Amino acid sequence: MNEFPLSLTDVRALALIVGHRSFRKAADELGLSASTLSHLMRTLEARLGIRLLNRTTRSVAPTAAGERLLSRLSPVLREFALAVDEVNQYRDLPSGTLRINASDQAARVLMECALPTFLQRFPQMSVDLVTDGRLVDVVADGFDAGIRLGESIPQDMIAVPIGPDIRFITVASPDYLKTHSYPLTPDDLLRHHCIGIRMPSGKPYRWEFEKHGQSLVIDPKGQLTLDNPEIMADAAISGLGIAYVPERVASRSLADGRLVKVLEEWCPPIPGLFLYYPGHRHIPSGLQAFIEVLRECTTANVENNEA
Incomplete structure (x- = not known):
């Protein structure tokens, strides 16, 4: 029987390359060199007999076949991550990596209380905080959650307020x-x-x-x-x-x-910052813990402002 031409590692590597639009950034996240990662992708393309990535000296982007493959296999990656997270539920404390996409201003808000508290309280957790001016699809881009102004959040997301109204x-x-x-x-x-x-x-x-x-x-x-x-x-x-x-x-x-x-x-106030995540899937334990810390910091901030 022929060996299956695609592994979970291959899929994750391809997803990271496409998500970052960069071999170097994807390789850094995987703990590999860019040349090693490029070789892995060329080997994968040879096994499949089809080009998955268009490469230039300055950028990398998926071919139509690459996009199609990722669209079909991205749910597999998410289910794998959720399965691992469900096993982690049996630990005393959550562990793993929490990926959050936020605006620059939202990231600064997190630095004031939530992130320091969360990382101190849950030493087995790490946070990958990506600041981005554009509103991304957190599911398609592999994030656990995003943080944006309330008026910008897609309606099919669960939104948790993390601060007061802003002006x-x-x-x-x-x-x-x-x-x-x-x-x-x-x-x-x-x-x-x-x-x-x-x-x-x-x-x-x-x-x-x-x-x-x-x-x-x-x-x-x-x-x-x-x-x-x-x-x-x-x-x-x-x-x-x-x-x-x-x-x-x-x-x-x-x-x-x-x-x-x-x-x-x-200049009236408008709804402030919200953390949002998809409501149709299991919430990772790390995200649940982070939401609780956010709520604590939000309550403390309100009480300090009223004092």
């Missing part, structure tokens, strides 16, 4: 406002230098405002476009224009007077 606000430096008219409505921004926001997709972000049930969406113009809220706040401090950033990002500069709020009454 996006418009801010400018006092010096800028001394030499430019003070905006009274969002429409006034069209006559100002505004610091644009570029989304991970490359598209510009349109600023959203609301007051007394009236919603306005503005496509502001300016000479500068950025993709990082902290740098946007710095640019506003330098007098380069009006920025639209999370209030949390600008809090210190607002407190010391380097920035001031404009159009504050047009």
